[in-house]
Amino acid sequence: MLKKDILRTYNLYAGSKLRKTIGCYRSPGVHAVVVFRFGQWLLKRNIFARCILTPLYIFLSYRIKKNWGIEIPRRTRIGEGFYIGNNVYIGPGAKIFGKITIGNNVKIGANAVVYKDVPDNSLVVLSPGHTIIPRK
Numbered sequence: 001m002l003k004k005d006i007l008r009t010y011n012l013y014a015g016s017k018l019r020k021t022i023g024c025y026r027s028p029g030v031h032a033v034v035v036f037r038f039g040q041w042l043l044k045r046n047i048f049a050r051c052i053l054t055p056l057y058i059f060l061s062y063r064i065k066k067n068w069g070i071e072i073p074r075r076t077r078i079g080e081g082f083y084i085g086n087n088v089y090i091g092p093g094a095k096i097f098g099k100i101t102i103g104n105n106v107k108i109g110a111n112a113v114v115y116k117d118v119p120d121n122s123l124v125v126l127s128p129g130h131t132i133i134p135r136k
Contacts, residue, residue: 008081
């Protein structure tokens with residue numbers, strides 16, 4: 001899964017292989033996804049491995065949250081090809097289904113259900129149903 005996550009970001013960059021690799025290496029979203037997938041992998045290990053490596057996961061997760069404001073609980077279920085957008089807030093209990101693109105500067109309210117693409121500068125709320133409100 002991690003390979004597909006990184007390839008998704010890699011393919012978004014233009015230029016040579018070196019430029020794409022450096023772009024991925026410098027991307028906060030890739031760092032967050034790597035730590036997230038590490039946390040998920042760690043949950044499936046034996047108790048000894050979890051006791052040894054959980055402090056490393058906690059430290060890395062804290063650094064990602066502190067430096068870039070990205071927090072993804074490791075028990076969250078996210079499919080392959082995960083890519084993190086700019087200035088996106090996803091409220092607690094929100095559900096995002098399918099191959100969805102969420103634009104930049106988007107806020108998704110608590111318990112909202114997103115089943116189609118969300119354009120830039122929007123607010124998604126549950127009232128009841130799926131409502132996209134463009135923000136100006």
